[in-house]
Amino acid sequence: MVSAPPLRVVFFGTPEFAVPTLDALVGSRHQVVGVVTQPDRPRGRGHRTSYAPVKSRALDAALPVLQPERLKDDAFLAGLAAMRADLGVVAAYGKILTDAVLAAPRLGMINVHASLLPRYRGAAPVHRAIMNGERETGVTIMRVVKALDAGPMLAETRRAIGPDETSEEVERDLAREGAALLAAAVDDIAAGRARETPQDDAAATYAPRLTKADGAIDWSWPAGRIHNAVRGLHPWPHASAFLRGRRLILLRSAASADVGGAAPGTVIAAKADDLVVAAGSGRVRLLEIQAEGKRPMTAREFLAGHRVEPGDRLTAAP
Secondary structure: OOOOOOOEEEEEEOOHHHHHHHHHHHOOOOEEEEEEOOOOEEEOOOOEEEOOHHHHHHHHOOOOEEOOOOOOOHHHHHHHHHOOOOEEEEEOOOOOOOHHHHHOOOOOEEEEEOOOOOOOEOOOHHHHHHHOOOOEEEEEEEEOOOOOOOOOEEEEEEEEOOOOOOHHHHHHHHHHHHHHHHHHHHHHHHHOOOOOEOOOHHHOOEOOOOOHHHHEOOOOOEHHHHHHHHHHOOOOOOEEEEEOOEEEEEEEEEEEOOOOOOOOOEEEEEEOOEEEEEOOEOEEEEEEEEEOOOOOEEHHHHHHHOOOOOOOEEEOOO
């Protein structure tokens, strides 16, 4: 039996989530003919311009890199056409692709999306799933169409979400699992055996991009919802609260259904390892906290260096 010829693949991606997929393609029998990634941006505390993870990996692999500011730019479109790609692969690129870009590869484009579609279409599927208390997520390989994450599906894999896992932990696993799933899907397309299943648009939900405003904790929420926000908002923008006007970043927590009787946001215990705050229902135990501009601390470390007493109030705003 003669195997199908390898495909020429152009890869679109930017952050760390996309790197395992690029690695899988580079290690496959197919040829990565180029990488399209976001322009270099200021990053980190010093706001120094630096390469995003995909660009760094592409340069290490000596792959051609395109970084258009605008996808309608004639020079970019000419460069994309010159790659003569059979297939486009997208993993967390960060921009909506234009009709001209979608039409450039001969076999169209497929996407690695970190949810079980049609649920959680959009920019922050892992974070929103955890914030909503979902117990399962996964990765879907789908065909890219003009509508947001609405194309037919080629494959999916599922993963349980642990009750204390953060978005960072779950997304790291999904990046690896999605890379393997994508590599198999590319082989299927090359061999002509790929099967596409339409999504049920009526069952679609959305996962809009996170903003800093999403980090503000409303202490009238149930304790479980606050715990899920702490997990889901890690590693950015982080859950946060204010104590005496000073912002605290909430890194790890635990929730209980214990009834305290105190007003939401009231500190119930502040001694040794116990920093416990009343929620709308139940209590939230803060396990790891970071005062803005300081290093992360356990509750014990934080209480040793900060005056916190029962009856103090945590608020969503200063």
